[in-house]
Amino acid sequence: TPPPHTTNIFQRFTNQNGIRPLLGKWVNYQLEKKIRRDQYPAPFKALETWVKNGVDNPQAFVEEARSLSELIVTDTSRNLVHVFHLQELLKSQAKKVDVKPQHVHVIGAGAMGGDIAAWCALRGLTVTLQDREARFIAPAIGRAYDLFSKRLKISSEIQAAMDRLTPDIQGKGVSRADIIIEAIFENLEAKQNLFQSIEQHCKPSALLASNTSSIPLDEINQVLQQPERLVGIHFFNPVAMMKLVEVIHGEKTSEDVLNQALAFVKQIDRLPLSVESHPGFLVNRVLMPYLMESILLLEEKIPAEVIDEAAIRFGMPMGPIELGDTVGLDICLSVAKNLTHYFGGTVPKILEEKINHKQLGKKSKQGFYRYQNGKKISRKTNFDDYDLETIQSRLILRMLNEAVACLREKIVATPQEIDAGMIFGTGFAPFRGGPLHYAENTGYKKIRDKLFHYEQTLGPRFTPDEGWNNLISSSQEEETAAA
Structure with a gap:
């Protein structure tokens, strides 16, 4: 005692x-x-x-x-218990194999690649980080030192982590690595050329992975002699804070490769989510309509502060305008163009104008907000002058509609996996239990009717996905069975 x-x-x-x-x-x-x-x-x-x-x-x-x-x-308590079970669901996806890579080679030392390399080194793996010149790798090494200092505290452990992370301009780590992660810019031809070269020099057992955020794997792997070796391992920014990693499998990805990738993600203490390889995968595809609607609201002269406040009152950790600035407006534009290529629609002109004026968001100190010392400069705004409820509805309905489309297309296996992906990948209001859990609690028919209303007033981007009909029918059948 x-x-x-x-x-x-x-x-x-x-x-x-x-x-x-x-x-x-x-x-x-x-x-x-x-x-x-x-x-x-x-x-x-x-x-x-x-x-x-x-x-x-x-x-x-x-x-x-x-x-x-x-x-x-309370609803909050029940929904947070639901979130706990979602986390356990993701952890369970990585229990099929017991493979633990020891050497990771990352190609591309930018914001994502450099931080992926640092995280792997923090978790005890040997890491080689490749880019064209030392000047591209140096900032990543500096960020890695900051991460190690913050997480490890003890000088000997910090030094040990730094020793595990090696700059590798010549790419010698390719031939020794157990897993090779490509994290270069989003260009299909560039990725194809890179993987062609990697395949010729890597170990036969090495896992080939792309951190692509939106390009389907079955387009990248067309140039490979063994396309079944390629898998997507898509991290989210900032890598050290976002627990979710999408593990993308194309039509040709072997089941063994997929299971190894899931196990690797769990090994480095992230939450793996198995996702079908379709444009945008899950998280970016569901998130992008939400971000694009926020920019359309800007074009209607609604202040950024008002749009973000509406989202924060719903429970989002930050508003969509600030989120776009944080991710980088150039990245948002790239993903938006890629998704409109596959799914139709238009990219808001104001987004392209920002890129043309080199206003990329937080990293350039100006996007839709201005930034000073890394902090957003907001204007004083009277929120009572605006219809926050309508703004909130427009934002959230776009996200819910796309989530239902992903469920219908079987991008992931279950509604719970969509909820998990959006909570752990974007911070979707945890106390609401995820987008589809929220839709179920609100009422599928009620949400579909709201979409019909906005379709009439704002156009076809609000057309309800046919998947709503399936959810409504299933819900009615459950109610009948329970009665």
């Missing part, structure tokens, strides 16, 4: 009746900067209980039990 907890002087001081209310106000202020009370009530309830009763008062236990009994039956 552990000994009873004894409080120190600081704990006894902060638990005094006269101190708790003052300290509680400060803690409440800090909480409100990070989360909203109506979305995540539990931390606020815990604080209120402590301020009112302290920890030594027997009534504190009664109040704590009462608060827990109220919180545990």
